[in-house]
Every structure is written in structure tokens, then in C-alpha cells.
Amino acid sequence: MIQFSKISATVHYTPEKKVTNDDLSQIMDTSDEWIRTRTGIANRHIATSENTSDLCTKVAQLLLEKSNTPADKLDFILVASMTPDYAMPSTASLVQGNIGASNAFALDVSAACSGFIYALTLADKLICSNAYRKGLVIGGEVISKILNWNDRSTAVLFGDGAGGVLLTADKKPYILAEELQTDGTRWSALTAGELPLHSPYSPSPFKEVNPYLQMAGREIFDFAIRDIPKNIIATLKKAKLDVADVDYYLLHQANVRIIDKIAKKLGTPRLKFLTNIEKYGNTSAASIPILLDEAVAKGTLILGSGQKVMLTGFGGGLTWGSVLLSI
Numbered sequence: 001m002i003q004f005s006k007i008s009a010t011v012h013y014t015p016e017k018k019v020t021n022d023d024l025s026q027i028m029d030t031s032d033e034w035i036r037t038r039t040g041i042a043n044r045h046i047a048t049s050e051n052t053s054d055l056c057t058k059v060a061q062l063l064l065e066k067s068n069t070p071a072d073k074l075d076f077i078l079v080a081s082m083t084p085d086y087a088m089p090s091t092a093s094l095v096q097g098n099i100g101a102s103n104a105f106a107l108d109v110s111a112a113c114s115g116f117i118y119a120l121t122l123a124d125k126l127i128c129s130n131a132y133r134k135g136l137v138i139g140g141e142v143i144s145k146i147l148n149w150n151d152r153s154t155a156v157l158f159g160d161g162a163g164g165v166l167l168t169a170d171k172k173p174y175i176l177a178e179e180l181q182t183d184g185t186r187w188s189a190l191t192a193g194e195l196p197l198h199s200p201y202s203p204s205p206f207k208e209v210n211p212y213l214q215m216a217g218r219e220i221f222d223f224a225i226r227d228i229p230k231n232i233i234a235t236l237k238k239a240k241l242d243v244a245d246v247d248y249y250l251l252h253q254a255n256v257r258i259i260d261k262i263a264k265k266l267g268t269p270r271l272k273f274l275t276n277i278e279k280y281g282n283t284s285a286a287s288i289p290i291l292l293d294e295a296v297a298k299g300t301l302i303l304g305s306g307q308k309v310m311l312t313g314f315g316g317g318l319t320w321g322s323v324l325l326s327i
């Protein structure tokens, strides 16, 4: 029997501490007015004691509870993150151990802010291969640990959080098309956490590296408004659908002005583009699953309704991509 994958449950979790723009203006030279007008961000959540695996474990536990799924029934756990607890073990391994998913293999996906889209696509393929029936796909980040808190041009943009979905096998296709893209020639526009060579066999002095997130903001802005509409059109073409056939667009929440411009370029009502960047800032791989879960919780999106939903991510790599759902 041919099997397809279906999103059976959605959840999200954010650390308790909220930090407003005014809070930030107490510790750096910025203002609520600058941050709101340039980005649409008003608040973000910042982890004070939880690491990425803690946020992702919470998401995994909530998904199991919500769907009444015993942990040992999971076949895989994929975690998308650019802020893992360790280079090794993977964050997914930590989550697998924490929830006791003894029959699941666990794997991290590193594709920055496109991570959830990449992981969801891979998970869909795992299920469509008929080899696996059930898995968790989680996007989780504690970006606050890789921010340079003395750099106002990046520190104000990001927030911590996690979101995820339970993906299960079904007879009907719910994922209609996807289109993943990478341009490694533009990698230097967004970087963090370089691990330099330092063995006795490397030439000294060793290269000095900046461990913090660095971003060519304008370049990323231009990349998003140029390449994302094309990616969305290419995804729709694969499903033989048109821009107007999509009920809702859930784009990576990096900047509300990017979303405004993409809506305009596609000639689609801005109301179809859901946003929550105001509350969370840019949570990288977590932004799309958090937005998805909030839309399901509000009743804007109804699982099993057949609404057409476009999920689109973009970020470091450079990576970008879309998944078109009949949710």
C-alpha cells in the first residue's frame, strides 16, 4: 500500500521570560520605535535556564500528550536547530532519551531558518518510503546564546522558542509539493559559531573567530524578497495550483516588512499571510511551527479541513524552501 504523511498534531513552547523592546532599550542604544518600524517586533522570549534540548523535549512531550501517543511508538525524531546544546550528541538524541522514545532514531537537521521546512520534507519522504509510520519534527532554538548582546543590529531581532508536529502515515497525501533550495556561494551573509582549527599541526597563529551571529542584514532582506516569491511559484507549479488557491501563507518570521513585500510581489491579499513576529521576534527554525500551532489553536487552520497552506522558510546557508500542505 502506498502511504503518505499527515500532520496529526501541532504544539509550541516558549521560555517564560518576555523581553520587550523597552527592556532592550535599557541595556543598549535602541528604541521601541526603531525596532517596531524596521521589523514589526515588539517582544521576544529569552531562555534563562533552559537550553534548546529542554525546549524541544517540552514540545515532544506535549505532542505525545496531545495525540495520546506512547513514546515507544515513534519511529523517528528530527530536530531542526542552529543552536544545538552540543556539537555532539545531537539535540534530537537528547530529546529521544528524555522522552524514552526507545524505538525512534534521532537526527538533527542544520539549515538555519529553513530548518523546519527541510526537516518536514525529509520526514515526509521517510514516511512515503513506507519504511516508517510515525515521527516528530521539531524546530527549536535558544538563539540568545549565540547573540552578541553588544550588537544592537542583531540582538534586537531574535528570540527563543520551539514548535513541532507529529507526522503520521495516512492513505491520502497531505503534503502536495515542496521545493528546497540552497546557494552555498552566499554562505557568508549569515554565520555563527565557527569552530577554528587549533591542532599542533595547524599553522599558528590560529585564526581568530567570532562565535556570535553575524548578518549582512540588507543582503538577507534583498535575498528574501527576490528569491522567496520565485520559490513559492515553483512549489505551486509542482502541485498545478495558483497563488490564489492558497488559503494561508506561513512564512519564516524574520521581518514583517519582508512579508509585506513578498505578499505584494505575489499579488496576494496581505491578510492571507499570518504573522506573530510581534510576540516572538525571529525564532529561526522554530518560527514556522510556532506560527502553525498558534493558527491551529485559534481555529484559523483546521487539521483535516483540506485548507491549502504554504509553509516557507529562508535563512543561513543560504537555504530556502517551501512545503505546500492540504492540511
Ligand code: ACO
Binding pocket: 029, 030, 031, 034, 035, 038, 039, 112, 113, 152, 153, 154, 156, 190, 215, 217, 218, 220, 221, 224, 254, 255, 258, 282, 284, 314, 315, 316
Ligand atoms: N536600534 C536603533 N538603531 C539601529 C539598530 C537598533 N537596534 N540597529 C541598527 N540601527 C541603525 C544603524 O546603525 C543605522 O544607522 P546609520 O544610518 O546611522 O548607520 C540605521 O539604524 C539603519 O540601519 P540598517 O541596517 O540600514 O537598517 P535596515 O532598514 O536595513 O534594517 C534590518 C535592518 C532590520 C536588519 C533589515 O535589514 C532586515 O530585516 N534584514 C533581514 C534580516 C533577516 O531577515 N534576518 C533573518 C533571516 S535568516 C535568520 O533568520 C537566521
